[in-house]
Amino acid sequence: MRPGVHSQAGAALQPCAGPGQEAGGPGADQGTGLVNVARTVVGTVREDAGFLARPEGALFVVLHRPVDRAPSGLLTVCGSLFAEQHTDYRREVRLARVLASAGVAVARFHYRGVGNSGAGSTSLHAFSRDVLDVTRAVAHAGSLRRVAFLGVGMGSLIAAQALFDYPDAPLVLWKPVLDGTKFFKDFFRARLAAATRIGGSRPAPTEDLLATLAHEGQVDVMGFTVTASLYESVRGSHLAQTVPRQPRPILVQPFRGSRATGLEQLVADWKNGGSDVRLEPVKLAEDPWFIPDGAEIAASILATEEQLMSSVREWLVGAWRTDE
Amino acid sequence: MSSEGGRASESHLGCAMYLDSGSETVFALHTAPAPTTPASSVGVVLAHSGANNFSAHRNGVWTSISRRLAQEGIPSLRFDFAGTGESSGDLVLGVTGQPVSDVVAAMNALRAAGCQALLIVGSCFGAIPSIAAAAGRGDVAGLILFSPPLVLPGRSRIGSVRERIGEVINLPTVRLVGTNGDYRRWFFARLVSIVRTRVSVKLQRLMGRSLPTSGAAPGGDAGTLRGLLMEDELARLITSETDIEVVYGTADRNLAQVAADADASRAIALLRRRGQGRLAWTILEGPVHGLEDVAVQEQLVQLVLQRARGLKEPT
Numbered sequence: 001m002r003p004g005v006h007s008q009a010g011a012a013l014q015p016c017a018g019p020g021q022e023a024g025g026p027g028a029d030q031g032t033g034l035v036n037v038a039r040t041v042v043g044t045v046r047e048d049a050g051f052l053a054r055p056e057g058a059l060f061v062v063l064h065r066p067v068d069r070a071p072s073g074l075l076t077v078c079g080s081l082f083a084e085q086h087t088d089y090r091r092e093v094r095l096a097r098v099l100a101s102a103g104v105a106v107a108r109f110h111y112r113g114v115g116n117s118g119a120g121s122t123s124l125h126a127f128s129r130d131v132l133d134v135t136r137a138v139a140h141a142g143s144l145r146r147v148a149f150l151g152v153g154m155g156s157l158i159a160a161q162a163l164f165d166y167p168d169a170p171l172v173l174w175k176p177v178l179d180g181t182k183f184f185k186d187f188f189r190a191r192l193a194a195a196t197r198i199g200g201s202r203p204a205p206t207e208d209l210l211a212t213l214a215h216e217g218q219v220d221v222m223g224f225t226v227t228a229s230l231y232e233s234v235r236g237s238h239l240a241q242t243v244p245r246q247p248r249p250i251l252v253q254p255f256r257g258s259r260a261t262g263l264e265q266l267v268a269d270w271k272n273g274g275s276d277v278r279l280e281p282v283k284l285a286e287d288p289w290f291i292p293d294g295a296e297i298a299a300s301i302l303a304t305e306e307q308l309m310s311s312v313r314e315w316l317v318g319a320w321r322t323d324e
Numbered sequence: 325m326s327s328e329g330g331r332a333s334e335s336h337l338g339c340a341m342y343l344d345s346g347s348e349t350v351f352a353l354h355t356a357p358a359p360t361t362p363a364s365s366v367g368v369v370l371a372h373s374g375a376n377n378f379s380a381h382r383n384g385v386w387t388s389i390s391r392r393l394a395q396e397g398i399p400s401l402r403f404d405f406a407g408t409g410e411s412s413g414d415l416v417l418g419v420t421g422q423p424v425s426d427v428v429a430a431m432n433a434l435r436a437a438g439c440q441a442l443l444i445v446g447s448c449f450g451a452i453p454s455i456a457a458a459a460g461r462g463d464v465a466g467l468i469l470f471s472p473p474l475v476l477p478g479r480s481r482i483g484s485v486r487e488r489i490g491e492v493i494n495l496p497t498v499r500l501v502g503t504n505g506d507y508r509r510w511f512f513a514r515l516v517s518i519v520r521t522r523v524s525v526k527l528q529r530l531m532g533r534s535l536p537t538s539g540a541a542p543g544g545d546a547g548t549l550r551g552l553l554m555e556d557e558l559a560r561l562i563t564s565e566t567d568i569e570v571v572y573g574t575a576d577r578n579l580a581q582v583a584a585d586a587d588a589s590r591a592i593a594l595l596r597r598r599g600q601g602r603l604a605w606t607i608l609e610g611p612v613h614g615l616e617d618v619a620v621q622e623q624l625v626q627l628v629l630q631r632a633r634g635l636k637e638p639t
Contacts, residue, residue: 038340040349042412049340049351049410058338062410086376093410115380116338116353116387198575198611220618223611224383291376291614 028053032063033141041067045100052109052137057118061109061134062093064100065142071105073146073320075172076135078127078162079108080153082187082224085115086291088152088174091305095150098309102317107138111158113227123233124180128161135162146320150312153177153288157234160242167246170319172312175255175288178262180237186258187221190289194222222289240266247274249319253308256285278315282308334358336394343403345429346422351410352403352430353379354437355390361397364636366465367439368393368628369430370402371450373614374417378409381447382615389445389628398632399437403430405450419554423453431457431464441465443632448578448613449473452554458566459557465635466567468628471613474553474570475581475588497556500563507563509598552582552591562599569604569631573612573620 029037034050035058041047046067051058065071077096080088096106111127112120120126131149139147148170151159156176163169177183191203204212213219218227243250250270254260260281270277283304286292337359341352357363370386372379379402380387386402393400405426407415416422427450431442443466446454451472458464500507552558561568572579582588596603610617612624 036337036339038342038351040342040351040412042349047410049342051338051340086378086382089376089378089409090407110380115378115384194616198616200575200610223614223616223618223621225618291382293375293614 028137028141031141032061033137034061034063042097043101044068045097052134054133057112057120059109059112059118059130059134060116061107061138062096063138064096064106064108066100066103066105069103071100071142071144072103072317073148074105074107074135074139074142074144075099075148075150075316076131076138076159076162077106077108078131078149078151078155078159079110080155080288081111081114082226082289083222083291084153084288087286087288091308092150092152094305095309095312098313099316102313104313104316105138105142105144107134109134122227122230124157124161124230124237125233126229127158131158131162132165135166146323148172148316148319150174151176154183154234156239157237157242160239160244163244163246163248167244168248168323170249170251170316171243172251172253172316174253174282174308175257175259176239176252176263177259178239178266180234184226184231184234187226187289190287191222194290240269243270245273247276249315249322250275250277251312251315252277252279253282253311254279255282257288259288276319280311284308335361336391338390341401341433343429343433345406345425348406348413348422348426349411350403350406350426350429351379352401352433353390354399354401354433355394356399356437357394357397361395363438364396364398364632365438365440366398366443366632366635367434367437367441368398368400368443368445368632369427369434369454370400371427371430371444371446371454372402372405372408373447374405374408374423374449375415376408379404383618383621385615385621385625389625392625392629393632396629396633396636398636399434399439401430401434401437405453417449419452419456423449424456427453427457428460431461435463441635443468443628443635445628446470446472447615455554455557455561459554459560462564464561464566466569466631467561468569468571468631470571470615470624471573471576471578472570473578473581474592475551475578475585476553497560500560504563507559511559551585552588555591555595558595558603559598562595562602565602567602567604567631568599569606569627571606571608571612571624571627573608573610573617575611576613578613579607 028035032048035053037048037050039048044067046065047062049062052061077092079085092108096108099106110117111130112118113122135147147166149159149162150172152174154177156173188206188209195203209219213228213231218225252267254263267277267279335358337356339354341354343350343352372381390400390402404411405415406413406422434442442464444454444458444464445468447470451469458467501511608620608623610620612620615621
């Protein structure tokens with residue numbers, strides 16, 4: 001082992017294709033289902049980062065588990081997209097560490113075509129297939145019977161699709177996107193604010209942008225590539241229609257802002273359908289279209305995030321306890 | 325052509341790593357050329373922009389660079405600063421300490437993988453610890469800095485007098501002044517320039533004339549000359565024949581801050597003159613800061629590929 005590098009640890013892991021070595025064979029690590037894995041321990045949490053090999057392209061996955069016991073279940077995080085992914089990234093890592101400390105395994109990953117994952121088609125359907133690939137592989141490798149999903153922003157629509165394969169799975173939603181059409185309408189509109197901020201020229205009208213999207217198959221929205229396949233799959237999607245009808249525990253945590261509008265009716269509908277729903281607004285206000293500049297996070301925001309995470313921990317552990 | 329599944333027929337091999345960096349653990353992704361592609365002895369380290377960022381960078385630009393480099397036989401390593409992405413700890417925005425240790429850990433990992441020379445690419449904040457880390461070693465062939473914050477808001481108030489003296493008079497500097505004629509000439513020319521600027525400021529204040537403050541950062545004192553961040557390190561790198569390319573966009577606030585700071589502008593002009601072409605200054609149309617434009621992203625990818633190729637096959 002080279003000094004200062006711990007790409008692998010533990011006898012159960014397959015050799016990692018680290019620097020200076022050949023790639024490992026096709027066999028995945030027995031405990032995680034991943035290949036080219038690195039492992040570390042943060043506090044009481046064991047973290048494995050690696051790739052889930054799939055014919056369509058490898059998925060970058062990080063698995064967080066307690067070091068001292070077998071996990072009671074698995075939460076798969078369906079992350080947000082575009083600028084929001086950056087804002088949420090560290091929040092999701094911290095949640096994963098909080099939950100793993102409490103005995104819950106957490107799988108986080110990048111959708112194919114996004115971040116560190118392999119190239120692939122981008123659409124709601126493709127992303128929900130990624131969610132299912134990760135969940136099945138990790139649950140199988142760790143013999144985890146219970147599964148739950150967290151949908152963050154646009155990830156809410158993706159998590160909702162994955163629920164069809166897990167009818168009883170608890171669902172947590174952070175600042176859920178209720179209406180895909182409105183999501184993109186607001187995203188495209190944010191280009192105006194961005195142009196003003198950097199002193200650039202007025203961006204092309206949305207109609208022109210959509211014409212380019214249809215013609216070229218993708219457009220640049222503030223430094224993010226939006227593909228026609230993703231746009232078409234999200235447009236017209238509504239969370240109300242996407243979440244399956246089966247009753248399940250649902251924790252909804254809207255942040256401050258326009259996305260909170262319309263949630264009360266949705267929650268009422270889910271309750272009428274027999275789901276055990278808790279609506280817990282969070283005092284976090286953020287602009288989902290821009291990556292905040294600088295590292296300074298006010299103590300009050302950190303405290304609110306801590307509250308957000310401890311709520312999820314207590315709710316999820318409680319939901320599974322009720323299930324026993 | 326996806327890659328990380330470990331199949332030998334693919335164009336590149338990706339592997340996750342955790343690196344020790346002081347008391348923290350830094351996450352990194354190493355991207356190597358496929359075994360069928362001859363590997364270059366040059367490796368590229370990619371340092372992202374710090375807060376609210378992770379190893380892939382905006383729109384997966386770092387991922388794209390890594391994979392395209394691997395196709396040309398050039399290995400790379402992208403990582404998360406402590407307190408960002410998958411790494412442990414809290415982010416420290418500083419020119420010393422943890423962020424520098426993180427870049428050093430990434431450089432060492434790439435060297436341990438067999439790379440003899442390194443090209444370091446730092447974006448925004450990530451450029452600053454990259455400069456600091458590169459200045460302390462002899463294996464960095466080149467640096468590319470995307471919109472570095474070379475003039476910080478309120479910089480003149482950051483350090484105590486003692487700390488600021490320490491920035492100028494320290495062991496590496498004294499050693500270089502004693503042993504390297506080029507550096508010695510630069511050092512004393514710089515000293516004269518600073519004294520001249522300070523005297524000029526005092527005189528203008530005495531005469532009641534205001535100094536240019538256009539584009540001054542919020543919180544900065546009007547009329548305060550702040551100077552160039554990492555000036556000594558940049559000078560040392562140039563002296564040791566490291567090629568540095570600073571890239572700004574016309575829309576970048578960081579460029580405006582450099583332009584508005586007379587002391588910094590003068591220092592850059594002096595460095596460029598002394599560097600005899602080793603310090604390139606490139607301005608692209610649009611925003612480089614934050615990589616907020618896909619077309620600009622592609623220009624930056626091409627620039628990194630071109631520079632890496634140049635180091636791989638020196639002319």
